[in-house]
Amino acid sequence: MKAIVITPVKNAIENTLQTIAAIKQSDVALEYIVYNDFSNAETKAALTKSAAELGFELVNLEDITDTPSPNYNLVLEDAQKRAIVKNIPLIVVESDVEVKPDTFSKLLDFNEKQTDSGMIGAVTVDEKGEINFPYLKFKGRKEAYTLTNRSLSFCCTLMTIPFLTSYSFSELDRSKDWYDTIISKKSIALNFRNYILFNAPVYHKAHGSRPWKQLKYTNPWKYYWQKFTKGRDKI
Template sequence: MESLHIITPVKDSIEFTLETIKAILDSEIKVPYTYTVYNDFSTPENTKILEENAKQLGFRLVNLSDLTDHPSPNYLLVLQMAQKEAIEAKAGLLIVESDVVVKKNTLQGLFDGAVARPDCAIAAAVTTDEAGVINYPYLHAKGNENKIYAEKKHCSFCCSLLTLDFLRKFDFHQLDASKNWYDVTISHEALKKGFQNYLFTVLPVWHRPHGSRPWKQLKYKNPLKYYWLKFTKGLDKI
């Protein structure tokens, strides 16, 4: 693993997204890297904002509407394209979702931590609220602050590095296209193939749960409507 291929999948939530992008670009990264934002059918207004910021800030923007007619979410397509590019570049694939704000040392820290652990498939940063308290989806990590340890539960893709060795061992074209999200499946596949997934509570990132998918806020505000959408529209399959 010689470099990083950093990606952020995006659909609207433009203010959160721009914070995510700027924090990544402001990171202290010592290894070569590329940064790609995958725009998954944001509104025309938000797409224009992303295009303007791509020119100003210097990140690569891929508008998925140019590549597919499949409605959002297109997480599988993003993972498959990003895996191919990462392998070709001998890079690790580092996913930072658009409701996460990294610290200056987060991305390099995950790279260094993964390289130091030859059996690592996924190196994940723990998520916290703005006050630094561990939050969803890593509530089970409370009490394990300031550690690095093998995680038997799945690792979320809020801020996670998938190592080159693992990318070469598991083809994302094998994933179930009927699902929407793949962190659980990929985490389990890594363990099946003899790897370990590591949670880095020494590298906390600020996470605003479901900020990248506002409709999921209904789970807390209007659970009946959330589960109606989940089961009648087939949303949020993992």
């Protein structure tokens, strides 16, 4: 089993390095790509050092675009093309998530058995192993997996080759910042099925990749002020 795994990065280097280290412990043969979306100099230097030591591809988006971050659409377009060329699934792992060594093998095994899949998400848990954001709606579930018509998050999510070849990410609305909701709804619209695996939990440090979003819970007024005045977090 093989897959392309990607992690988009914008600063938050401590969490990012933990994400990278966990991915490199995987029991699956991976092509791993970290996309650095105009991070600061400290983050870029740390990623360059980590890439040399651990062996992954680092793509600095400043080398290929002048568009300010977030450039999630560009990341997804590039990764989709790579996955299609190699005919292997694409797995997105956000930089505030830590996978387990068998996370990808569980996702890929499920993909091989469930041939109607469009997207397969690993459920997220906190440090105590309890289901947390963004999958709180599934809290208390004990089965191995579930079919869902709700949107999947990109925290740790596999996109299958049949789905990737059915919908080009070049069609994504570039005025948006994040695309997990759009893409997961598109998967269902194209008659694929989306699943959540409860037997492949991943540790999610909620909003650790975008610390400013913690304001949504600690200072909602300030969060929504920044969201609307600075145009942040367009979904």
